[in-house]
Amino acid sequence: YIILMIQNVLTVLEARLSSKRPKVAFSFGLSDAGRIGPFNTDITLKFTKVFTNFGQAYNPNTGIFTAPVRGVYYFRFSAMNSNVNGPLGVQVYLNGKRVSWNYGRDSNWYGRATNAFIFQLEKGDVVYLVLPVGYDIFDHNYNVTTFSGFLLFPV
Numbered sequence: 001y002i003i004l005m006i007q008n009v010l011t012v013l014e015a016r017l018s019s020k021r022p023k024v025a026f027s028f029g030l031s032d033a034g035r036i037g038p039f040n041t042d043i044t045l046k047f048t049k050v051f052t053n054f055g056q057a058y059n060p061n062t063g064i065f066t067a068p069v070r071g072v073y074y075f076r077f078s079a080m081n082s083n084v085n086g087p088l089g090v091q092v093y094l095n096g097k098r099v100s101w102n103y104g105r106d107s108n109w110y111g112r113a114t115n116a117f118i119f120q121l122e123k124g125d126v127v128y129l130v131l132p133v134g135y136d137i138f139d140h141n142y143n144v145t146t147f148s149g150f151l152l153f154p155v
């Protein structure tokens with residue numbers, strides 16, 4: 001009987017905790033457009049193909065993820081290009097400050113780049129990926145270039 005009571009209390013607590021914990025998880029493909037770039041200025045990459053976007057924290061119109069709550073978040077991307085118009089380049093930005101500069105150049109075939117970060121973010125902090133000037137990136141309906149992230153836990 002006591003065990004049953006404890007189980008009930010745990011179930012109630014669990015439900016309350018999970019309802020307080022915001023659901024934030026996104027996964028997007030870049031586009032079906034093929035090659036993007038190179039451009040003569042840095043551009044924020046807009047991932048437009050939605051696989052999931054719990055909490056709508058990633059905005060495909062701007063390419064910007066905005067943290068809805070203070071917490072610890074995980075982000076990752078993989079990117080590809082065909083090296084026809086230059087090497088692949090992807091930069092990771094946190095609040096207007098570059099955190100990572102990734103590039104890929106294979107001598108005779110595809111360029112690839114991938115990376116992952118865990119950031120502690122304040123509510124309103126922004127994370128986004130940038131295509132640097134002179135570099136290009138590729139995606140088509142095979143979904144080879146993707147950007148994903150989720151809230152690990154609020155703090």
Ligand SMILES: *[C@@H]1O[C@H](CO)[C@@H](O)[C@H](O)[C@H]1NC(C)=O
Pocket residue numbers: 141142143
């Ligand atoms: C890419 O994703 C879309 C949407 O889920 C899917 O319909 C399509 O089959 C995927 N492409 C491949 C090659 O798997």
